Amino acid sequence: MIPPAHAAARDFGPVHPALAGASVLSLMEHSPEAVTAVLESASVLAHTPRRAWPQLLSGRMIALIFERPSTRTRVSFEVGISHLGGHALVLAGRDMQMGRGETIEDTALVLSRMVDAIVLRTGAHETLEELDAHATVPVINSLSYAHHPCQALADALTLRQRFGALSGLRVAYVGDGNNCCASLMVVGALTGMQVVAACPAGYEPDPEVVAWCQRMGQGTGGGARVTDDAYAAVTDAHGIYTDTWISMGDEDQADRRRRDLDPYRVDAELVAAAAPDAVVLHCLPAHHGEEITYEVLHGPRSAVWDQAENRIYAQASLLGHILA
Ligand code: CP
Ligand code: NVA
DSSP states (O other), X not given: OOOHHHHHHHTTOOOOGGGTTOOBSSSTTSOHHHHHHHHHHHHHHHXXXXXXXXXXXXXXXXXXXXXXXXXXXXHHHHHHHHHTTOEEEEEEGGGSGGGGTOOHHHHHHHHHHHOSEEEEEOSOHHHHHHHHHHOSSOEEESOOSSOOHHHHHHHHHHHHHHHSOOXXXXXXXXXXXXXXXXXXXXXXXXXXXXXXXXXXXXXXXXXXXXXXXXXXXXXXSOEEEEESOHHHHHTTOSEEEEOOSSOTTOGGGHHHHHHHHGGGOBOHHHHHTSOTTOEEEEOSOOOBTTTBOHXXXXXXXXXXXXXXXXXXXXXXXXXXXHHO
């Protein structure tokens, strides 16, 4: 009989020591080696029947707090945690005392006595930073207005599945330079991908994130660049990525955003300007006819359904490294 620890190693790969007990707020706090280890294990899990996954989270309780709506993030975390033998507690922020004024600090201290990790979807990124500052268990960002690192891990896993390796890939992000754009740039810089964001003036990604990616890219071969020319960005790209023009929190600017971002739609004409093997990515939910046309989203170049499924493997892997 294979001892359980060895069986786990066979079905998961080596746990990266720097991730043990660590929080993940943006991935900018982690190394290329740690992120590569997460992607390696995610790939192993993706190839292992879920019922046969190592029980790395046995006896572990993970709080999933949602202050914003979610379909993929909630379901993929719950499914992944269950298949690794752990238990997820799904909590709606509005039903918690936090929703009626209990402080983040007090919430962090109480939850740290009760669960092994806290996954939070919120608006202000500072809320995650505050939770992490006071929690004594790992905190994972499952979307803030600034970053969506769990999504980026699934994005990278999808490109790795399609192209075999990430180093040297070029990805064009077209549209609003939002949380998904920032996190794609970060994961690209950590894994050797060049990410070019094509955004209209006023919708560029955070310049501090872009500068961080450029510095990180000097060591990994990756990098980040911003342009306003979507056609130039997709030329020679292996991936074309887009996301909603109206993120959660942007609803009051919907009309202006639809008008300003209209030239940045991912349609068949734009996809035709990319390499013939380029794949189309979208974190979902999509808005047909706005940032992407139905025919592209559901067409032969679309990798978005794999990308959505990969949320399970990327997050299960991440939790395995953090809590195993
Ligand atoms: N992509 C993503 O995070 O989807 P949900 O908002 O449905 O979780
Ligand atoms: N940029 C989007 C992503 C949704 C998964 C938002 O923040 O609403």
